[in-house]
Structure formats: C-alpha cells, structure tokens
Amino acid sequence: MKYRIHKQTWVILLAGLILPALLHLAFRPVSTNETIRAILLEDADVFQEQVAELEKVAQAYVQQEVALDELQNQLAATRLAYKRLEYLMEYYYPTAVKGGINGAPLYHLDPYMPRPVIHEPNGLQSLDELVFSEEAPEEREHIASLCEELKGAYANIQRDFKGHPMLDREVFEASRLQLVRLFTLGVTGFDTPGSLNGLAESRRSLQSLQEIMAIYIRQLQDEGKELGVEVDRLFSGAIGYLERENDFNSFDRLYFLKAFIDPLFGGLLDLHRALHLETVYETTNLEQSWNYNSRSIFDEDFLNPYYYTKVVRSPNDEKRKLLGQRLFYETRLSGNQTRSCASCHHPDKAFTDGMAKSAGNKQGEFVDRNAPSLINAVFSMRFFWDMRAFRFEDQMEHVIISHKEFNTSYEAIFRKLRADEEYQRLFAEAYPEVKDYPAINRSTLSDALSRYLMSLVAFNSPFDQYVRNERKEIDPRVKDGFNLFMGKAACGTCHFAPTFSGLAPPLYQDSESEVLGVLEMPGTAEPRMDSDPGRKANRNPMEGVWFYHNSFKTVTVRNVSLSGPYFHNGAYGNLQEVVDFYDHGGAAGLGLDVPHQTLAGDSLHLSDYEKEALIEFMSSLEHTSTFSPYLHP
Structure with missing residues (x-):
C-alpha cells in the first residue's frame, strides 16, 4: 500500500526539522576554548599557591617570626590572586564562596541545617577586617585558624573546578555580573572593610576580564571588529583610571560608572550577541532576577519583578x-x-x-x-x-x-x-x-x-536619567553626594545600588538586615536604644538567634525625601537627624553597649557640606510622578 503525503504536510515536517537547526546555529551552546580554560585553571592554581603561602605566613606570625606588615602584604597578594577568578567562583559556587571564601565578616546561619547552626565570620573579608585592624597582634591564633579554614574551603572548590564544564555563555554572564559586583561591592569598600584596597582589587579583576574578552574579540567577523576595539578600549580606560585615581575617598565613582562600567556592561552584551552565542533565555523558562538584555545597571527594567x-x-x-x-x-x-x-x-x-x-x-x-x-x-x-x-x-x-x-x-x-x-x-x-x-x-x-x-516600580528619577545619559546636567552636590554615599560615608555597603536597599548584588537574590542601634528618642541627653527586638522575634524558629536581636530590614532610600519619619520606629523626623546618626556611628558610636552592631561604630567625620550633599543625592532619587491617587467609584 502506498502512502501519499500532502505537500503542505511536507512543508510542516521540513520546518520542524530545519527551524531547530537554524536556532541552534543562531544561538550556540559553545564550550570555552582551550586557551580560555587554560588561563582560568592557571589562575585557580595561582590562588591555591597564594592561599598556601598565606597560611604559612600566618603560622609564622603566630610564632612572631614575621612582622604584621608581611602578613598584610601576603593577604593583599592572596586577595589579588582571587580577584582574577572571582567572577567564575561566584558564578559556579555562590553558596560555598559566601560560606568559606569571601563572605561578609558577620555571624551567619548554616543554610543547609534544619535548626539554627551559627557560623563565625570567616574567609577573605574577615581576614581583611582582622589583619588590618589594631587587634591583629592579639588575634594571631585566630588569624592562623581562619587561614587554615580558607585553605580547606578552597581545596574542595578547586577539585571540582578543574573538571567543571564551562560554556561561553556562562563566561559572559559571569563577566557582566562581575562588573556589577565590582562597582557595588568592590570600589565601595564592602569587600575590603579593613584595608580599603578595593580600587586595586577592582583593577586586577578588570585586567582578568580584559584578557579573557580579548580572546573572544579575536573571533569576531570583520563587521564586528569595531565593537571589539571599543570594548578593549573601555577595559583599558577603566584600568588606567583605577591606576591613576587610587585614593579611596576622592575616587569619582559616578564618573567611573558613566564612563566605563555602564558602557562595558552594554558592550559585553553586544559582544555576546555578535558572537551568536546562546543566552540564558534560550536555556530555561525560569524567571531570572536580573534582565540580561539590560544595558545599564540603572535601566528601568534591570531587575525583573516576576x-x-x-x-x-x-x-x-x-x-x-x-x-x-x-x-x-x-x-x-x-x-x-x-x-x-x-x-x-x-x-x-x-x-x-x-x-x-x-x-x-x-x-x-x-x-x-x-x-x-x-x-x-x-x-x-x-x-x-x-x-x-x-x-x-x-x-x-x-x-x-x-x-x-x-x-x-x-x-x-x-x-x-x-x-x-x-x-x-x-x-x-x-x-x-x-x-x-x-x-x-x-x-x-x-x-x-x-x-x-x-506595578509600583520607579527607576526614572533625575539621578537615574543622568546615569543613563538621558539628562545632561545634575546638581554638583548630587554628584558629590553619590560619591560619598558609595565611598567615604559607606552608605552603599548596606544600601546597594541600584535599589539602594538591602537587596544584595550582583544577583539580587538575598535581602539583608542590620543592627544599627536606632534610638528610642534621638536628641536626648541620655540616649537609649529602642527596645523592639526586630528580626530575632519574627517567629521564624531559625532566626531567634542573638545576632538578629535589634536587627531590621535595610529598606530603600529611593523617594526617601517623601517617606519620613525614618527607621522602624519613626523616631527620626528628618534626613539631617538620620545622617547625623550614621555619622556618629550608630548607638555604639554614641557610647552605648551594642557588641553585635553591624554598623561600624567609628565616626565618619562628615563635614556640614558632605552631609548636605548626601541629602541632596538621596533627594535626587525621587520618582513618583506615575503614581496618582485612585478615585474609587
């Protein structure tokens, strides 16, 4: 018996075979080439060597065989080695990195345990805070112990990393996330709470990215050569700027963002597309926290509400x-x-x-x-x-x-x-x-x-428009205020850009709380902390631990000029009072006993102009024009 197939059916069958093949050619799931892989594995080995040397120097410091500055220099070298591969370590092993390699220097709960299990601060950030502190000589044994823990934690990761498959798509995603990390956590000092060596570390990170991207740039066809030249120019410009402008307090973070970070963030997206590589959207239907197609960290659709x-x-x-x-x-x-x-x-x-x-x-x-x-x-x-x-x-x-x-x-x-x-x-x-x-x-x-x-989303303030080059000018006090916010005043180490809340970059998948020591009634002769227990009493059995006592969610400072009074108890009537409170160093800075305060208790020593500039910057984040009262029928 002969079977006859209608012509239209043949077309449908052929389309079903050809279209997937065309899509596969258009968006390729390509493994990284051997040159890139060799560089990454070498960087991983160098970091291992530096960690081993750090442990050795720390043990010598315990025996008082080396001076503190030698330990500090070795820690700096170890951290610089880490910065060359941080983007992929964070991409492939985010939980392990947070828990043992480079997490915040805070007490934290074990994410895998069904009951509260508390871990002490550890990893590179904790070492940076401790080794560059006045307490380092009294903490010799503890420092050595942290170095030993770091060595063990990284050994577990490195064993897996050596055989871990790597896709070009993943390298691009990790690289763009590193630009976000570098700007929000690196140049702000979040990552280096003791040494404030974030500018040098950011330079090393960019050098690593430039080296890897140069290999991809060589793969561009003739029509993409100009793009490759521009991306490489931006990398060189950013690295050079970090080398020249190396003072933490005076570093112009706003210029750095507009001139280099945002253009690179968009440029790597263009390079990714020019190479016809697949993106995350061709691999999954799951909602992503950030929009890979965004061109600016301050784009209105940078984050995905879904x-x-x-x-x-x-x-x-x-x-x-x-x-x-x-x-x-x-x-x-x-x-x-x-x-x-x-x-x-x-x-x-x-x-x-x-x-x-x-x-x-x-x-x-x-x-x-x-x-x-x-x-x-x-x-x-x-x-x-x-x-x-x-x-x-x-x-x-x-x-x-x-x-x-x-x-x-x-x-x-x-x-x-x-x-x-x-x-x-x-x-x-x-x-x-x-x-x-x-x-x-x-x-x-x-x-x-x-x-x-x-729908109550607002990322179109005057400041956002200025960052995106949709507005030519902005008050110089706003510029100065942003640089203070992200630098000397350390606001941006808790109120992370671009939400300026506790939603932590670069993936924006974790919300943070802080112990500030908010006062019950500010301005009194005898200050007293507010008695609200906060997060510790939220009835979550996992969080009734001592370091969450008086801990409260870090909320946004966007539209803060309209949202007073401030803090969880509404005790601060204006932004001047808020800035003064932070300038003093919270409750601890006012002389109260708050041993688990997460806000540094030292004074920021802000001048009157600096306080004014901070308030002007926060006021420039106002965007409510699209929201109007609803007239109920």
Whole structure:
C-alpha cells in the first residue's frame, strides 16, 4: 500500500526539522576554548599557591617570626590572586564562596541545617577586617585558624573546578555580573572593610576580564571588529583610571560608572550577541532576577519583578493589576470597613503615611512600626521590618489577621466581595480560567493585589536619567553626594545600588538586615536604644538567634525625601537627624553597649557640606510622578 503525503504536510515536517537547526546555529551552546580554560585553571592554581603561602605566613606570625606588615602584604597578594577568578567562583559556587571564601565578616546561619547552626565570620573579608585592624597582634591564633579554614574551603572548590564544564555563555554572564559586583561591592569598600584596597582589587579583576574578552574579540567577523576595539578600549580606560585615581575617598565613582562600567556592561552584551552565542533565555523558562538584555545597571527594567513573586505572566495582566488597584483602596477589606491598604500607604507620600507609627483600626491606637514605602517593594526576598514574610504575597495575610490593622479574616472579606455584583464581574473577567470554584478566593485576591504592588516600580528619577545619559546636567552636590554615599560615608555597603536597599548584588537574590542601634528618642541627653527586638522575634524558629536581636530590614532610600519619619520606629523626623546618626556611628558610636552592631561604630567625620550633599543625592532619587491617587467609584 502506498502512502501519499500532502505537500503542505511536507512543508510542516521540513520546518520542524530545519527551524531547530537554524536556532541552534543562531544561538550556540559553545564550550570555552582551550586557551580560555587554560588561563582560568592557571589562575585557580595561582590562588591555591597564594592561599598556601598565606597560611604559612600566618603560622609564622603566630610564632612572631614575621612582622604584621608581611602578613598584610601576603593577604593583599592572596586577595589579588582571587580577584582574577572571582567572577567564575561566584558564578559556579555562590553558596560555598559566601560560606568559606569571601563572605561578609558577620555571624551567619548554616543554610543547609534544619535548626539554627551559627557560623563565625570567616574567609577573605574577615581576614581583611582582622589583619588590618589594631587587634591583629592579639588575634594571631585566630588569624592562623581562619587561614587554615580558607585553605580547606578552597581545596574542595578547586577539585571540582578543574573538571567543571564551562560554556561561553556562562563566561559572559559571569563577566557582566562581575562588573556589577565590582562597582557595588568592590570600589565601595564592602569587600575590603579593613584595608580599603578595593580600587586595586577592582583593577586586577578588570585586567582578568580584559584578557579573557580579548580572546573572544579575536573571533569576531570583520563587521564586528569595531565593537571589539571599543570594548578593549573601555577595559583599558577603566584600568588606567583605577591606576591613576587610587585614593579611596576622592575616587569619582559616578564618573567611573558613566564612563566605563555602564558602557562595558552594554558592550559585553553586544559582544555576546555578535558572537551568536546562546543566552540564558534560550536555556530555561525560569524567571531570572536580573534582565540580561539590560544595558545599564540603572535601566528601568534591570531587575525583573516576576522573579520576586509567585505571580505568573498572563494576557490578563492589566485587568488583574487594575482590579488590584481597586482592592488596594477598598475599605471593605477591613473588619470595621474604615481601613484600606491606602490608609497607611498614600501615593503622595511615596506610599507611606507620614506618621511615626501608623494609626490602628481603633481610635488612639497605633501599629508597632513605621509604614515603609511600597515603591519598589517587590524587589526583595523578605518582607516587613522584621523580615517575617518570605513571599511577596504573604504580606496581605499578616495585615488581614492583625488585630491592630484589618482585624478580619479571608472568609469575612469574601462574603463582602461576593455580595457585590461589580466585584463578581471584575474577578470573573480577570480570572476567566477559574471555573470550578468562586472567582473571588484567596488566590485571586492575593494575585490581584500583588500585581498592583508589582506595578509600583520607579527607576526614572533625575539621578537615574543622568546615569543613563538621558539628562545632561545634575546638581554638583548630587554628584558629590553619590560619591560619598558609595565611598567615604559607606552608605552603599548596606544600601546597594541600584535599589539602594538591602537587596544584595550582583544577583539580587538575598535581602539583608542590620543592627544599627536606632534610638528610642534621638536628641536626648541620655540616649537609649529602642527596645523592639526586630528580626530575632519574627517567629521564624531559625532566626531567634542573638545576632538578629535589634536587627531590621535595610529598606530603600529611593523617594526617601517623601517617606519620613525614618527607621522602624519613626523616631527620626528628618534626613539631617538620620545622617547625623550614621555619622556618629550608630548607638555604639554614641557610647552605648551594642557588641553585635553591624554598623561600624567609628565616626565618619562628615563635614556640614558632605552631609548636605548626601541629602541632596538621596533627594535626587525621587520618582513618583506615575503614581496618582485612585478615585474609587
């Protein structure tokens, strides 16, 4: 029996075979060539040698056979060796690096244990802080122990790294992330809390990236040669600038960002595309925290709000967002039908309420803490001041059941909304796939409100526009303020760019809290710390540990000129008081006993002009023009 295949069917079959092949040619999952691999493995061996030498020198320091400056020099050499391969170490082994190679010098919990297991600070950052401190002579044994731990931690990684497959796509992703890391954690001093050697280390990191990218540039076709020349020129310019302008306090970070880091960030994207390599978007459908197609760290879409929620993209996104906006202003969500989300989050106050602590649902009653801004609130991994909520959508439940806030239940809310024909229609139109149970339910209510809150994204302030070259000029005080914020004043080591919150770069997948020692009533003759236990009392059994006592989420300083009063207790009425508090070194700097304060207790010694410039910079981050009050029908 003969089989006849219709001509159209042949076309479909051929298309099914050819299109995947064309896509494969257009976006190639290519392993790195042997030259690149050899360089990376050599860098890994050099770092191992430097770590071994560091341990040897540390042991000699214990025996008082070498001076402290020799130990400091060896630590500096070890860190410089690490900076040549940091981008791939962080890319392939982020948890191991954070836990044993170069994590922040803070007590931390073991991420793999089902109960609280506390680890002491370790790794290169802890060594930098300790070896370059006045306490180094008294900490000889501890320093040697940290060096021994570092050697063991890296040995485990290196064994795997030697046989680890490497793709060109991964090298490009890691390199672009390194540019973010270098700017937000390197030149700010975050990575070198003792030596402040971040500028030299950033130069070494860029030299490594330039060497690797030169190999890719040689693979460009004739039409891409000009791009290759420009990328190499930018690398050389950045390295030269770091070599010339090597004073930490006077280093012009804003110029460095605009002239080199952002252009390189975009240039490596162009180089990636010119080589027709696949990107992460050809390998997975999972939402990514940052947008690989963005060209600037300060692009409006640099971060992806869908990564931070359970919300799924839908053709009905707009309907659901508008429904969420209506619900945000709906007083029937509260038990006594007098309160709505907008009661504590006003659009004209950057979605705060201007009060130290928000009014409760009873006359004369107040909630426990200050209402934070909801603008850019989606960009976080934890929510509320004490970080008790792990999901963006969980915030609503806490407000609904709180006896000081909505003081109600889901069922009570559903009864009210289901009795309203207009809400029945709006939910049915926004969620047409809900057939077997009421369209007004916990899932759809949470989803609608979340979509509205996700829309409260603002990265188009005058400062953002200036960084992106959409604005030619900006007040010189703003420039000076940004450089202070990211340098001498050390604000940017906790309020990370570009969110200027505790969302940690470069992946922006972890939210941080800090112990500042916020005062109960600033300006008094006898200062006293606020008694709120903060994160330690958030009812998460893993976090009831001593170093989270008085620890609070690091919130954004975007729109901060509109969102006072400040801190979790709203005790600071203006930005001058806030800057003065930091300048003193928090509670410890004021003479209070806060041994676990994460803010350095030393004075910043800021001049009046420097304080003014900091406030001008923070004020330049204002962007609320797209948010207007909702007129409820």
